[in-house]
Structures are given as C-alpha cells and as structure tokens.
Amino acid sequence: MVNKELVEEIKKKAKELLEAKQVDLIIGCQRASDGVLAVPVFIYKKEDVEKLVWDAYCVYNLANFLHDFPGQKVGIIAKACDIKSIIVLLQENQLKRENVFIIGVECLGVVEEKKTDKYRVKAEDIVYHEKCRACKPSIPVFYDLLISRGLKKEQPAAEEDIYAEVRKFEAKSLEERFKFWEAEFKRCIRCYACRQVCPMCYCPRCVADQSMPSWFSKAADFSGNLSWNLTRAMHLAGRCIDCGECERACPAGIPLRELNRKLQKEIKEMFNYEAGLSTDKKPLLAGFDKNDPEEFIK
Amino acid sequence: MSEDMQRIITKEELNAKIKELLKENEIIIPKQLLNKGIFYQKILDTDNLVLAEGFATEPIKKFFLEPSSWIIKEGKDLEQAQTKRIIIGARPCEGRGLELLDKIFDAEYKDNFYINNRQRTLIIGLACDGPDRCCFCASMGGSPVEARGMDALLYTPLENFMEHKGNSLTGYTFADKYIVEVITDKAKDIFAPLGKELDAETKKNWQKDKEKRINALQKKISPPESMDDIFQSDYWKEVSQSCLSCGVCTYLCPTCHCFDLVDEARKRLRCYDGCAFADFTLETSGANPRPTKKERYRQRVYHKFDYFKKNFGENLCVGCGRCIRHCPVKIDIAEIVANAPIRL
Numbered sequence: 349m350v351n352k353e354l355v356e357e358i359k360k361k362a363k364e365l366l367e368a369k370q371v372d373l374i375i376g377c378q379r380a381s382d383g384v385l386a387v388p389v390f391i392y393k394k395e396d397v398e399k400l401v402w403d404a405y406c407v408y409n410l411a412n413f414l415h416d417f418p419g420q421k422v423g424i425i426a427k428a429c430d431i432k433s434i435i436v437l438l439q440e441n442q443l444k445r446e447n448v449f450i451i452g453v454e455c456l457g458v459v460e461e462k463k464t465d466k467y468r469v470k471a472e473d474i475v476y477h478e479k480c481r482a483c484k485p486s487i488p489v490f491y492d493l494l495i496s497r498g499l500k501k502e503q504p505a506a507e508e509d510i511y512a513e514v515r516k517f518e519a520k521s522l523e524e525r526f527k528f529w530e531a532e533f534k535r536c537i538r539c540y541a542c543r544q545v546c547p548m549c550y551c552p553r554c555v556a557d558q559s560m561p562s563w564f565s566k567a568a569d570f571s572g573n574l575s576w577n578l579t580r581a582m583h584l585a586g587r588c589i590d591c592g593e594c595e596r597a598c599p600a601g602i603p604l605r606e607l608n609r610k611l612q613k614e615i616k617e618m619f620n621y622e623a624g625l626s627t628d629k630k631p632l633l634a635g636f637d638k639n640d641p642e643e644f645i646k
Numbered sequence: 647m648s649e650d651m652q653r654i655i656t657k658e659e660l661n662a663k664i665k666e667l668l669k670e671n672e673i674i675i676p677k678q679l680l681n682k683g684i685f686y687q688k689i690l691d692t693d694n695l696v697l698a699e700g701f702a703t704e705p706i707k708k709f710f711l712e713p714s715s716w717i718i719k720e721g722k723d724l725e726q727a728q729t730k731r732i733i734i735g736a737r738p739c740e741g742r743g744l745e746l747l748d749k750i751f752d753a754e755y756k757d758n759f760y761i762n763n764r765q766r767t768l769i770i771g772l773a774c775d776g777p778d779r780c781c782f783c784a785s786m787g788g789s790p791v792e793a794r795g796m797d798a799l800l801y802t803p804l805e806n807f808m809e810h811k812g813n814s815l816t817g818y819t820f821a822d823k824y825i826v827e828v829i830t831d832k833a834k835d836i837f838a839p840l841g842k843e844l845d846a847e848t849k850k851n852w853q854k855d856k857e858k859r860i861n862a863l864q865k866k867i868s869p870p871e872s873m874d875d876i877f878q879s880d881y882w883k884e885v886s887q888s889c890l891s892c893g894v895c896t897y898l899c900p901t902c903h904c905f906d907l908v909d910e911a912r913k914r915l916r917c918y919d920g921c922a923f924a925d926f927t928l929e930t931s932g933a934n935p936r937p938t939k940k941e942r943y944r945q946r947v948y949h950k951f952d953y954f955k956k957n958f959g960e961n962l963c964v965g966c967g968r969c970i971r972h973c974p975v976k977i978d979i980a981e982i983v984a985n986a987p988i989r990l
Binding site for chain 1: 679681682683685703704713714716779887888890891892893894896897898906908910915917918920923925972974975976977978981
C-alpha cells in the first residue's frame with residue numbers, strides 16, 4: 349500500500365518547486381498524530397516537505413482547499429479525483445490555470461472510511477472505496493508533473509454497467525424510493541459538511557443560508573432536509589465528479605453518492621457528458637447543442 | 647435522594663421492565679445502522695433489544711436542546727411537550743454534557759423548553775467498557791463509569807469486561823445481566839423491585855473493574871490553565887487551515903449550545919447554529935468580526951477551554967471525542983489544546 353519510491357519522489361519534487369519559488373505553498377497530506385491516518389497539510393517551507401505522505405489513507409479531495417488561497421500559486425498533490433475537480437473548477441473559471449501547479453500522483457485507491465475499522469486494518473484487509481473499483485490503479489491524465497511508477501497502465505473501464513445499482517434502485521416503486529430517502533434524510537442534521545467538503549460548492553452565499561427570502565426551511569425536519577439534500581444534488585448535476593467526499597463527511601451516514609450518481613447517469617445518457625474530463629469542453633449546463641434531447645418540450 | 651442503591655439485574659428482568667414502561671413512556675435507545683453509525687431511535691417493543699452498541703453519533707443533547715424546534719406558531723407560544731421519555735444506553739459523557747448545559751439553561755436564565763425536556767426525561771446510562779482512540783473523558787473531569795447528569799447507570803457484567811478493544815464503535819457487547827447504580831428517586835421506583843443486592847466480593851471487583859475501565863483510556867491531555875497570552879498567536883491560523891467550516895463538531899458536541907432564531911411563515915424556529923460557520927457572526931452590514939477560519943476555530947477552542955471556565959469554573963468539554971471522530975478532516979481539538987504554545 350505504502351510506496352516508498354512514490355513518497356520520496358513527491359517530497360523531492362515538492363522541495364524543488366518550493367526552492368525554485370514556482371509555488372507559494374503545496375497542499376498534500378501528512379500522517380495524523382495517531383500514526384495511522386492521514387490529514388491535509390499545507391507546506392510553505394522546503395524543510396517541511398518531509399511531512400508529506402501518500403497512501404490509501406489520503407482520502408481527501410484536496411482541490412477543495414484551492415479556494416482558500418486566491419492570488420497565490422498553489423502546488424497540489426492530486427490523485428485522479430482531485431484532478432477531475434480541478435478541471436471542473438477551471439472550466440467554471442474558479443481557478444486560474446497559472447495559479448495551480450498539479451502534481452499528479454498515481455492512486456491505488458483510498459479506504460472507505462465508513463466500512464473500515466480504521467485502526468485495526470492490516471494493509472491487505474483495507475476496504476477500498478467503491479468509487480475506486482473501476483478506477484484503480486489510476487494514473488492522472490491532466491497534470492503539470494506526473495509521479496507514477498508507470499508499471500501499470502490505466503485499465504480500461506470494465507465491461508460491467510457502472511450504473512447497475514442506480515438502475516436497480518430506479519426499478520423500485522415510487523413509494524419504496526420515497527420511503528428509503530425519507531428514512532435517510534430524517535437523520536440529516538443540517539451541518540452542511542456535504543457542502544463544505546465539496547470542491548464544487550463554492551457559492552459565496554449558499555441558497556441554504558439565505559433568509560431574505562428563505563428558500564426552504566432551516567428546520568432539521570423532513571421537509572427542510574429533503575429540500576436541502578435535493579437542492580444540493582441538483583446543483584451538482586453535470587459538475588459532480590463522484591469523489592464521494594460528501595458521503596464520507598456526512599456524520600448521519602446518508603448515502604449521498606447514490607443521489608449524485610443518479611444525476612450523473614441521467615446526464616451521461618441524455619447528453620453523453622461526463623464531468624471533469626477536459627478543460628476544453630464547456631460546462632454542460634453552460635453549453636448548448638442542437639442535438640440535445642428536447643422531448644420535454646411539448 | 648436517600649442512600650446509594652446498587653442492584654444486579656438480569657437482562658430478562660430489565661427487558662420485562664422496559665416492556666412495562668413502554669406503556670406510558672417513550673423509550674429511546676441507540677441503534678446501529680450498518681455502515682452509517684449509531685443513532686438514538688424510539689423503540690416500539692423489546693424484541694431483539696441490544697443495549698450496548700458503542701456510542702451514538704449524536705449525543706442525547708438533541709432530546710433536550712433540540713436541533714430545531716418551533717417556539718412560536720401563529721403568534722402564540724407553542725405548548726410544551728408532555729410525553730414522558732426514558733433514554734436507555736446513553737454514555738457517561740453525554741450525561742455530563744447535560745450537567746454542563748444545566749449551568750446555562752437551568753440557572754440564572756431559565757429556558758422553559760430545556761427544563762421541560764429535562765423534567766420529562768429519565769436517563770438510564772450505560773457505562774463504557776472500551777474507549778476508542780478519540781475518547782478522553784478522564785482528562786476533562788469525567789469518567790467512563792460515572793452517572794453524573796443521569797438517573798441511573800448500567801454496567802455490563804464484569805466477567806465480560808474486555809481489554810481495550812481499540813475501537814468500540816464497531817463492537818457489540820451482549821450482556822445477560824447488569825449492575826445498576828441508581829441515583830435519583832425516579833430511577834429508584836423502577837429498579838428497587840428488581841434483582842438483588844451486590845455482595846461484598848462483587849462490590850470489590852466492581853471497584854477494580856471501574857479503575858480498569860478508566861485506565862483503558864489512551865488519550866490523555868491536560869488543558870492549559872489560561873490561554874490569555876496566545877489569543878493573537880499564528881498558532882490558530884495554522885491549526886485551522888484544514889477546517890472546512892462545517893457544523894459537524896458543534897452539532898455533535900454534547901455541550902455546544904449556540905442556536906439561531908429564524909422566522910418562517912408566522913412561526914419562530916430555534917435551531918442549532920455553530921461558530922465554525924462563516925455566516926455565524928455575519929452582520930447585516932456585511933461586516934464579519936470573525937472573517938476567517940482562524941478566528942472561528944479559535945472561538946470554539948476559547949469558548950470551551952477559556953471563557954466557560956472563567957464563567958462557570960470548568961471546561962465546556964466532556965472529552966467524548968465526537969468532534970474528532972466525525973470531523974471530515976480529522977481535526978483533533980484535544981491535541982490542539984494540549985499543544986497550545988502557552989509559553990510564547
């Protein structure tokens with residue numbers, strides 16, 4: 349799991365970038381004080397590059413922190429998920445390309461924190477995140493600098509239908525589906541961790557925080573929770589790259605990825621569009637194509 | 647309360663009692679939802695009742711200071727709920743959290759909603775048998791085996807006591823009998839007819855076992871006496887850099903109690919609010935006295951480990967570890983407080 353060569357290479361490159369003043373800081377991960385987990389770290393001084401680590405515990409989508417450093421040149425140690433997010437942020441003019449230096453790193457998958465007893469696993473028992481199944485090992489395709497052992501090529505996506513679970517759920521009756529989400533949303537405590545952890549949720553004033561007018565109830569009851577969770581999901585349509593951070597952050601264990609993936613599937617099937625693949629493409633909802641489906645116009 | 651009362655009761659006796667109590671009370675226990683966490687839920691019967699399920703994500707605070715409650719409707723104060731409730735399986739840190747909240751909502755200022763919720767609820771706690779790595783209650787003047795803030799406390803059987811399990815979040819303990827320590831008269835009514843008294847031998851072992859459980863806590867900190875000198879330190883910027891400004895730590899904290907009043911369609915709502923949110927201190931003018939994560943995170947630390955201590959004599963933290971366990975970026979407040987550069 350831990351690949352020493354990769355980590356040493358990351359440290360070396362990070363040091364070079366800081367020394368050459370190509371970047372003001374580098375965002376990466378360091379070991380948590382428990383010696384097992386990893387936490388985000390912000391490196392300003394070249395001496396500190398020794399803190400950097402790279403393994404399956406580096407679960408975070410670090411692209412989320414890019415908003416915190418306007419005007420600065422930021423180096424980011426990024427896996428494929430983070431890079432897809434950066435692509436969307438570039439497409440949406442939230443970042444200046446010259447202000448971000450992407451150190452793309454081969455990713456072997458990250459742990460599924462909710463399904464792993466974080467402290468008791470042996471390397472071989474790690475429960476990898478479901479999102480990584482079709483992806484790992486993943487070598488980023490968009491970067492300024494690539495760190496990879498290059499031993500394994502990116503595997504073509506498996507033949508299996510990646511939306512099989514979504515389809516299974518769709519096949520259920522309306523009542524069943526509503527009952528399922530009612531039970532899930534009831535647990536929502538409106539802590540907005542899903543929003544705060546999402547690199548795509550960058551609105552300066554979120555609709556959920558507005559009170560003049562108030563668009564939906566602030567009460568953590570079913571009606572308010574339903575409005576919040578669906579608004580969040582809809583606002584990510586065509587933008588979510590399925591990093592799964594919202595679901596990981598949710599203390600109530602709401603399966604938010606299932607909502608995101610439903611929208612992802614609709615968009616893939618209707619517009620043949622996937623978010624986060626190329627900076628040359630216009631964001632889906634900012635574009636128009638005369639071949640777009642228009643059955644809804646009657 | 648007259649004298650202490652301790653009984654040994656069987657699981658069957660307890661279940662039968664709960665069944666009886668269900669007729670006139672709402673009964674709430676923590677239940678595990680696979681891969682989602684542990685949440686308090688109302689139970690309707692006592693079938694498949696499992697009492698020891700690690701600790702709940704949300705503490706019992708939510709039954710007293712509700713996440714959101716309507717306090718005025720159609721221009722009138724809302725009637726206070728009357729249903730009697732019994733919460734079974736709350737952990738000592740949650741009870742202690744209520745003791746601290748009592749200092750705010752049932753002291754100089756009397757909060758009718760909170761007090762009513764306190765009065766209509768009986769709490770039967772469950773002593774912890776294995777802390778996880780985020781637990782540090784003993785460092786905050788608490789203990790995994792004390793009954794403060796609660797009406798009674800159950801102990802799982804001594805012979806089942808396990809050495810430190812590493813992470814009790816996923817551990818189940820099925821107990822066939824309990825020691826119950828009865829604190830209040832309300833709880834005495836329930837437990838006096840049940841089980842038998844403890845013999846001297848069991849009492850002795852029980853004391854030893856309590857010590858063992860306290861010693862199982864690995865995380866130990868000693869919060870600084872005063873943080874007056876480091877208010878302006880860059881330390882706060884450094885430690886708050888990865889903060890996402892979400893509400894996990896404050897909402898899940900057994901002692902955080904800030905709320906917001908919201909008017910929605912002729913109703914007034916009181917709902918949780920938290921100092922980590924960027925708009926917590928946003929003023930109408932657009933000015934924000936806590937504009938960055940540094941000021942906001944520092945506020946949380948100072949409220950817990952400085953201001954509250956100056957006003958009420960103890961820290962506003964029970965060491966339950968929820969804010970550490972559930973923080974999306976694993977910020978560790980215990981570590982931050984312990985490492986505060988007080989000799990700057």
